[in-house]
Amino acid sequence: xxxxxxxxxxxxxxxxxxxxxxxxxxxxxxxxxxxxxxxxxxxxxxxxxxxxxxxxxxxxxxxxxxxxxxxxxxxxxxxxxxxxxxxxxxxxxxxxxxxxxxxxxxxxxxxxxxxxxxxxxxxxxxxxxxxxxxxxxxxxxxxxxxxxxxxxxxxx
Numbered sequence: 001x002x003x004x005x006x007x008x009x010x011x012x013x014x015x016x017x018x019x020x021x022x023x024x025x026x027x028x029x030x031x032x033x034x035x036x037x038x039x040x041x042x043x044x045x046x047x048x049x050x051x052x053x054x055x056x057x058x059x060x061x062x063x064x065x066x067x068x069x070x071x072x073x074x075x076x077x078x079x080x081x082x083x084x085x086x087x088x089x090x091x092x093x094x095x096x097x098x099x100x101x102x103x104x105x106x107x108x109x110x111x112x113x114x115x116x117x118x119x120x121x122x123x124x125x126x127x128x129x130x131x132x133x134x135x136x137x138x139x140x141x142x143x144x145x146x147x148x149x150x151x152x153x154x155x156x
Contacts, residue, residue, distance in 0.1 A: 002059065003066045010067075011060060014056060015060045018093070021049060022057060022138075025101060025104060025137070029049075029130040032107055043111075047108045061090045061094050086144060093137065096133060096136040103126070107126050107130070110122065
């Protein structure tokens with residue numbers, strides 16, 4: 001299922017979705033948490049990104065594992081080491097984006113009606129969690145991409 005589309009590896013096609021949607025989710029979630037005045041305008045985008053970004057990272061992760069399994073015999077030991085690290089970073093990217101996506105959906109659900117304001121403690125929790133999860137997502141999407149690029153464009 002996650003192997004090929006028209007002869008091209010699915011991983012190469014979908015990884016760019018994760019590279020775009022995860023940082024957008026991180027930015028959207030932090031702005032949504034910090035700027036209550038913007039929430040009505042951002043709610044639909046944050047909720048949509050909260051669904052799409054984790055799905056994109058999951059498909060990228062699964063398709064990457066399929067690609068690795070099909071090409072494992074062509075890699076040097078150093079290449080295998082870099083790709084193992086790349087896959088670890090990809091797994092962490094998925095978990096951070098999933099947690100951030102669930103938080104984004106929870107924030108939108110809790111603040112959807114402007115007349116029902118969540119308690120201050122909940123707003124502070126949204127701010128802290130969104131910043132922490134956004135930073136983790138950003139870090140791991142960068143590390144995943146960097147290690148993947150090293151594996152592809154390096155001389156391993």
